[in-house]
Amino acid sequence: MEIIIQPSAEAAAGIAAKVIAKLIRENPNAVLGLATGSTPLPLYRALIAMDLDWSKVVTFNLDEYIGIPRDHAQSYHTFMWENLFQHVNIREENVHIPDGNADDIPQFCREYEESIRLAGGIDIQVLGIGTDGHIGFNEPTSSLASRTRIKSLTKQTCEDNARFFGSVEAVPMHVITMGIGTIMEARQNILLAFGANKANAIAGAVEGPITSVNPASILQMHPVVKVCIDEAAAGELERAEYFRWVYDNKPDWQKI
Numbered sequence: 654m655e656i657i658i659q660p661s662a663e664a665a666a667g668i669a670a671k672v673i674a675k676l677i678r679e680n681p682n683a684v685l686g687l688a689t690g691s692t693p694l695p696l697y698r699a700l701i702a703m704d705l706d707w708s709k710v711v712t713f714n715l716d717e718y719i720g721i722p723r724d725h726a727q728s729y730h731t732f733m734w735e736n737l738f739q740h741v742n743i744r745e746e747n748v749h750i751p752d753g754n755a756d757d758i759p760q761f762c763r764e765y766e767e768s769i770r771l772a773g774g775i776d777i778q779v780l781g782i783g784t785d786g787h788i789g790f791n792e793p794t795s796s797l798a799s800r801t802r803i804k805s806l807t808k809q810t811c812e813d814n815a816r817f818f819g820s821v822e823a824v825p826m827h828v829i830t831m832g833i834g835t836i837m838e839a840r841q842n843i844l845l846a847f848g849a850n851k852a853n854a855i856a857g858a859v860e861g862p863i864t865s866v867n868p869a870s871i872l873q874m875h876p877v878v879k880v881c882i883d884e885a886a887a888g889e890l891e892r893a894e895y896f897r898w899v900y901d902n903k904p905d906w907q908k909i
């Protein structure tokens with residue numbers, strides 16, 4: 654894992670944006686795995702400002718709520734179009750977001766996995782992290798080998814997301830999420846985390862044991878992971894000084 658600690662969320666997201674921009678410039682057919690929530694917003698703002706050619710880029714989102722309409726203000730479909738897709742020249746047919754209204758959700762999940770495979774696999778997967786260590790909506794104790802499927806959210810995640818829905822009762826309890834096994838097959842993962850409320854989850858993911866209790870800790874087993882975080886999210890890392898020293902002493906060509 655490469656731990657990149659930056660003074661602000663914008664600076665940390667800016668590094669992730671440069672990595673993704675390089676991929677898109679080198680491979681116009683890049684396949685991106687994308688995330689929702691507050692965390693990726695500065696990344697998407699940076700990518701929009703870069704004026705990249707998205708015409709052949711293919712995307713797969715991590716997750717979606719079950720049972721709210723696709724055009725609901727808080728659906729991840731709405732989120733992605735408002736915060737990224739409508740600002741770039743991506744083709745609608747190249748956008749994949751789980752369908753939380755599919756008639757047969759287990760079948761839809763199998764097909765989602767198959768579409769990722771047919772697209773050639775994900776080149777870079779963007780991840781946020783829950784305060785409980787979840788990636789996608791793989792809540793603690795999710796199988797580390799899981800594939801795209803239905804999950805029930807924890808009370809903690811419903812409380813964390815109540816800010817978007819106005820009340821905790823209004824947060825849908827069920828979701829479709831890529832599995833941890835799916836995420837681990839991406840060729841590269843970029844985990845973003847900002848703010849002191851993520852510091853504990855980040856410390857567990859980076860320095861703790863590999864355990865399904867902190868699902869992000871499985872990324873220790875992935876060969877290409879960048880963890881781009883701000884100072885507050887790095888606040889509980891015991892080796893923060895070492896991570897800063899390593900990054901500050903990298904040759905420029907190795908930084909992206």
Ligand code: PGA
Pocket residue numbers: 689690691692693781782783784787788789
């Ligand atoms: P947040 O959510 O970016 O809104 O904090 C992260 C997550 O739940 O993965």
